[in-house]
Amino acid sequence: MTAVVETEGLTKFYGKRRGLEDLDLEIRPGEVFGYLGPNGAGKTTTIRLLLDVIRPTRGRMSVLGADPRDPAVRGRIGYLPGELALEGAERASAYLAxxxxxxxxxxRDRIAALAERLDADLSVPMGKLSKGSKQKVGLIQAFMHEPEFLILDEPTSGLDPLVQQEFLAMVREVRASGRTVLMSSHVLAEVEQVSDRVGIVRGGRLVAVEDIAVLREKAVRRVELHFDAPVPREAFEDLPGVRDLRVEGAAVSCTIDGRPDALVKAAARFTVVHLVSAEPDLEEIFLAYYSESEQEGRHARAGV
Amino acid sequence: MPVLVSKSLRDYRSSLVRWTVGIGAFFALYLSFYPNISENKEIYGPQALAKFPGAMRDLMGGMEDFTSGIGYLSSVVYQLFGPMLFIVCAMILGNRAIAQPEESGTLELTVTLPIDRRRLVFERFVALALGLLAVATATFLLAWGLSVVSDMEVPVGRILAVHTGVFLLALFFGALSLTVGAATGRKGPAMAVVGVVAVGGYVVETLGKSVDAISWLRWVSPFHYYLDGRPLYQGFPVADYLVLAGATVVLLVTAVLAFDRRDVGV
Known part of the structure; x- marks a missing residue:
């Protein structure tokens, strides 16, 4: 199967300012690809290039096997802009139509069904909609024609948690039906739940592409174990991936990098009465990943 | 009707209604003065008009005759204020084609629709032309009706001829603002260009008749191809109108090519 997105050396300069440089990206059919990076890193530039809103300075790309300049390709894409502008006295229902x-x-039924799912009121003049309500209209228009490929730029911004969950369910359904999603975010937590792979872009360059499962293994996790009796410190010392170990009587707390396997096996020798594992701080992994790749970059430059 | 044309016309609708009412009110107000003027030929006759300075008379289109129906329509309604109102209306509609939606950000989603960029510009132009045509048709009917009510004794064909000229002139300026907007993506430059070409073009065409230094510039003034043929007196100046229409087509082609090759919304 051919890739849904394939770019080679894709570069965009706005005058002298770098928007994106030498992007080699492949998005495979049926996957949810999370596109991460801080604001201004080049996420929106990439997305707008893929949709032919802006034109590359150099490089090559294909979307759904064709040049994005071909209008027919754009009909097979659902797009949610990062800064969705809806204005005027027109009702959302008329605009969606x-x-x-x-x-x-x-x-009409399809639009009504999506509106009901997201709890969107389509009868209000669009200029009067709140940010979150506009975002709902934006999601409806992106999903409504059941496109083969969804490109969502910061899709969850402005949505309340309940609607976010509904949105994630919609993304999962799209994946289940074999269609492809590219969603960007500056917060990993927003895409982590549904993404198969994530790409991290920074300063106009793609610094890493990783399976979300691999990234999760790099997770830093706080774990607390409570036993029925005091445990010896030696039993938990020098376990692979265990850091910041604290043993206080019957309680053990530590930080785990990646797999908790060694710790679990060590704890299994005693009677565990209580186990607390905090969700990994995804922001932390994200940042660790950044600094890691930066260090690698420095090593590479230094010839190490 | 293509989807983008009907959508644009829907967007323009309230604005078109307001302009029709506004221009209609202008016609009604100015034509309501005519009976008084035609009954007082000694006050408003040629001798009275001759007292104005020559350059000012040129600028006002000669001011030869206020007291006949044709003279009044020509000097007061169709010389300056009528066309200028239409031009402002056309400029605003022309800006709504590309520049305004681009500045507000709504164009981004539109260009990602499966509609070719060239087609997008063309369909927005068609909407502009149809919208102006609607305003022109409604105000033509009003002007004709009022001229009959006021006993102006102007043949309907002449009013049609001059009104067609106003429409073509306005369409040209609408296309001009659309084109500058399509090339730059900004309203400011489009309005500046329309303002300079409209005011400069009018001054050049009217004063250029007596000032030799600028008389050659009349050929590039859009107003030349509307005023010079004196459509109220002589009927359709077909060649002049074709020049206006041709220039509009050139602008449209420029707009299509310019918009097709540039980044949107940066």
Whole structure:
């Protein structure tokens, strides 16, 4: 199967300012690809290049096997802009009907069903909608024509937690039906739950592409174990991946890098009465990953 | 009707209604003065008009005759204020094609629709032309009706001829603002260009008749191809109108090519 997105040396300069440089990216059919990076890193530039909103300075790309300049390709994509502008006295329902018509027809029922799912009111003039409500309209228009490929730029911004969960469910359904999603975020937690792979972009360059499972193994996790009797410190010392060990009577707390396997096996020799494992601080992994790749970069430059 | 044309017309609708009412009110107000003027030929006759300075008379289109129906329509309604109102209306609609939605950010989603960029510009132009045509048709009917009510004795064909000229002139300026907007993505430059070309073009065409130094510039003034043929007196100046229409087509082609090759919203 051919890749949904394939870019080679894709570069965009705005005058002298670098937007994106030498991007080699492949997004495979049926995957959810999380595109991460701080604001201004080049995420939106990449997305707008893929949609032919802006043109590359150099490099090559194909989207769904074709040049994005071909309007027909854009009809097979659902796009949520990062800064969605909806304005005026027009009702969202009329605007959605127009977008559906332009994309070859979307049934009224389909739009109504999505609106109900996201709890969106489509009868209000769009200029009067709150940020979150606009985002809902944006999600509806991106999903409504059941595109083969969804490109969502910061999709969860402005959504309340309940709607975020509904949105993630929609993304999972898209993946389950074999379609592909590219979603960007500056917060890993937002894409981590549904992504298969993540790409990390920084300063206009793609610094890493990783399976989310691998990234999760790099997770830093706080673990607390409580036993029915005091345990010897030696039993937990020097375990691979265990740091910041503290043993206080019957309680053991530590930080784990990656797999908790060694710790679990060590604890299994005693009677565990209580186990607390905090969700890994994803922000922390994210940052660790950044600094790691930066260090690698420095080593590479130093010839080490 | 193509989807983008009907959508644009829907967006323009309230604005079109307001402009029709506004321009209609202008016509009604100015034509309501005519009976008084035509009854007082000794006050408003040629001798009275001759007292104005020559350059000012040139600028006001000659001011030869206020008291006949054709003279009044020509000097007061169709010389300056009528066309200028239409031009401002056209400029605003022309800006709504590309520049305004680009500045507000709504164009981003539109260009990602499966509509070719060239087609997008063309369909927005078609909407502009149809919208202006609607305003022009409604105000033509009003002007004709009022001229009959006021006993102006102007043949309907002449009013149609001059109104067609106003429409073509406005369409040209609408296309000009659309084109500058399509090339730059910004309203400011589009309005500046339209303002300079409209005011400069009008001054050059009217004063250029007596000032030799700028008389050659009349050929590049859009107003030349509207005013010079004196459509109220002589009927359709077909060649002049074709020049206006041709220039509009050139602008449209420029807009299509410029928009097709540039980044949107940066």
């Amino acid at each position: 127009f977008l559906g018509q332009a994309r070859g027809g979307v049934s």
